[in-house]
Amino acid sequence: MLIGYLRNCPGHEGPAAQRRALAEAGCEQIVEEWPGVEQCDEQPALHDLLARLQAGDVVVVPRLDSLGRSLPKVVQHVQSLTEAGIGLRSLAEAFDAPPRSQPAEPIAVVGQHNSQKAGSRRPGAGGRPPRLSPAQQLDVVAKVLSGRHTAAAMAKHYLVSPATISRLLAARLADAAAPAPGGPAGKDAVASDRIVGVLPPSALDERLAIVGTSGSGKTYAAKGLIERVMATGGRVCVVDPLGVWWGLARGVDSAAPPFPVAVFGGAHADVPLDPGMGAALGRLVGAQPMACVVDVSDFGSAAARRAFMTAFTGALYQANTGPLHLVLDEADLWAPQRTQPDGLELLGRIEEIVRRGRVRGFVPWLITQRPAVLHKDVLSQAGILVSMKLTSSQDRAAVGRWIEGQADRTEGRRILGALPQLRRGEGWVWAPGEGVLARVAFPRILTLDSSQTPRQEARRGAPGLFAPVDAPALGRALAGLAAEGSEEPSHR
Numbered sequence: 216m217l218i219g220y221l222r223n224c225p226g227h228e229g230p231a232a233q234r235r236a237l238a239e240a241g242c243e244q245i246v247e248e249w250p251g252v253e254q255c256d257e258q259p260a261l262h263d264l265l266a267r268l269q270a271g272d273v274v275v276v277p278r279l280d281s282l283g284r285s286l287p288k289v290v291q292h293v294q295s296l297t298e299a300g301i302g303l304r305s306l307a308e309a310f311d312a313p314p315r316s317q318p319a320e321p322i323a324v325v326g327q328h329n330s331q332k333a334g335s336r337r338p339g340a341g342g343r344p345p346r347l348s349p350a351q352q353l354d355v356v357a358k359v360l361s362g363r364h365t366a367a368a369m370a371k372h373y374l375v376s377p378a379t380i381s382r383l384l385a386a387r388l389a390d391a392a393a394p395a396p397g398g399p400a401g402k403d404a405v406a407s408d409r410i411v412g413v414l415p416p417s418a419l420d421e422r423l424a425i426v427g428t429s430g431s432g433k434t435y436a437a438k439g440l441i442e443r444v445m446a447t448g449g450r451v452c453v454v455d456p457l458g459v460w461w462g463l464a465r466g467v468d469s470a471a472p473p474f475p476v477a478v479f480g481g482a483h484a485d486v487p488l489d490p491g492m493g494a495a496l497g498r499l500v501g502a503q504p505m506a507c508v509v510d511v512s513d514f515g516s517a518a519a520r521r522a523f524m525t526a527f528t529g530a531l532y533q534a535n536t537g538p539l540h541l542v543l544d545e546a547d548l549w550a551p552q553r554t555q556p557d558g559l560e561l562l563g564r565i566e567e568i569v570r571r572g573r574v575r576g577f578v579p580w581l582i583t584q585r586p587a588v589l590h591k592d593v594l595s596q597a598g599i600l601v602s603m604k605l606t607s608s609q610d611r612a613a614v615g616r617w618i619e620g621q622a623d624r625t626e627g628r629r630i631l632g633a634l635p636q637l638r639r640g641e642g643w644v645w646a647p648g649e650g651v652l653a654r655v656a657f658p659r660i661l662t663l664d665s666s667q668t669p670r671q672e673a674r675r676g677a678p679g680l681f682a683p684v685d686a687p688a689l690g691r692a693l694a695g696l697a698a699e700g701s702e703e704p705s706h707r
């Protein structure tokens with residue numbers, strides 16, 4: 216069914232003309248928004264309409280900005296429609312996204328459309344390269360996409376044409392919406408310029424949680440965001456219990472590493488670690504201007520990792536002064552909702568860093584595949600939530616509790632329902648403080664994808680034959696390892 220939607224706002228054609236155009240386009244029903252002068256942002260009629268539409272319906276609007284006053288609003292509504300399998304047609308721009316099109320497509324088109332529209336207003340402006348520095352570009356994208364400034368105001372501020380601003384926004388939105396390409400990242404990509412569409416730079420200094428099932432792309436998404444932090448000179452420490460972060464210190468395809476990152480511990484260590492070094496490393500990381508990965512994946516037992524982390528976080532909390540992004544991958548290992556007696560001290564330290572660490576410069580980012588298992592007092596502190604694919608109802612309920620504490624419940628219900636369908640590398644980014652709520656496909660990272668590499672390395676041994684079995688040698692090796700194990704302290 217074709218349903219028309221019009222918004223009677225200043226700057227739009229009169230309602231009678233809009234109604235006529237929609238009827239001529241074949242709309243069987245027309246829904247009208249009549250906001251007061253002060254309430255141009257509120258769209259109760261559209262919300263009612265969205266709630267009763269069914270997959271296969273097509274919404275027709277006189278122009279794309281009938282859907283909302285700001286670009287993020289328009290993008291958000293386009294996303295809601297396409298996700299629900301509803302088509303969208305806009306008469307002024309000859310925009311036509313049939314029902315059940317890929318969510319990414321219409322968003323890219325909205326971006327393109329905006330740049331064309333601005334270009335046609337200023338004919339001479341089309342095609343010229345942007346005359347904004349990367350830092351200015353980030354500033355523009357952040358301010359416009361967060362809804363704090365209009366594109367026109369930013370054009371005036373930086374003395375560039377509105378077309379330049381629109382082109383920039385279009386490129387960012389297309390980048391955010393496009394599925395990650397299969398090939399390697401472009402060699403000339405500038406890290407500080409690879410904004411994940413919607414999340415402004417200021418948001419990167421917020422406490423952030425990334426949740427999603429195993430393999431949904433959490434670590435990958437976090438790496439992309441951390442690359443942005445490093446690109447602007449931020450200090451970073453990633454605690455990695457799975458041995459998947461060392462690639463941050465490598466370039467792709469044997470290219471030079473884009474960022475200097477020290478790797479402590481694990482199979483690719485610059486500096487090996489043993490479980491007794493927690494306090495020393497905490498003091499070192501707290502005092503150094505550097506980016507590092509602390510890989511505790513080969514410490515043998517969960518108890519040994521917890522003991523290390525207790526000493527490490529305690530010393531780091533004391534020693535740290537400047538801003539430090541502390542990324543805790545698989546954070547539920549350190550701050551579980553149900554804590555073992557030997558984990559209570561560690562839980563206390565993590566809570567301290569997350570709740571009160573701001574004054575000491577800590578920007579904690581927590582990553583977990585089980586938000587329901589992460590301690591709720593820790594999760595609730597996150598100001599920004601990135602949710603990748605999430606299927607279990609308990610985990611979605613945990614996200615729901617975060618939403619109740621931080622964000623809009625109506626939107627929340629809609630998003631919770633959509634979480635199981637997300638594809639790998641896709642997530643909802645919700646930053647209530649920044650006015651950001653968007654579905655994003657996280658772009659390629661600039662560093663080596665080391666969550667994937669072990670599998671590739673294993674395959675390189677093909678055609679699949681190991682050395683012939685030497686039973687006596689294996690027996691000796693096993694006896695040697697057993698003897699070593701008996702010397703280990705009891706907590707390992």
Ligand SMILES: Nc1ncnc2c1ncn2[C@@H]1O[C@H](COP(=O)(O)OP(=O)(O)O)[C@@H](O)[C@H]1O
Pocket residue numbers: 395427428429430431432433434435436459639640641656657658659664665666667
């Ligand atoms: N946005 C993405 N673009 C391209 N590949 C991705 C993306 N997200 C995840 N992947 C691939 O999937 C693998 C697993 O993702 P990862 O982030 O490690 O999952 P997890 O959610 O378990 O942390 C990555 O190593 C990478 O190869």
Ligand SMILES: [Mg+2]
Pocket residue numbers: 433434435459544
């Ligand atoms: Mg991971």
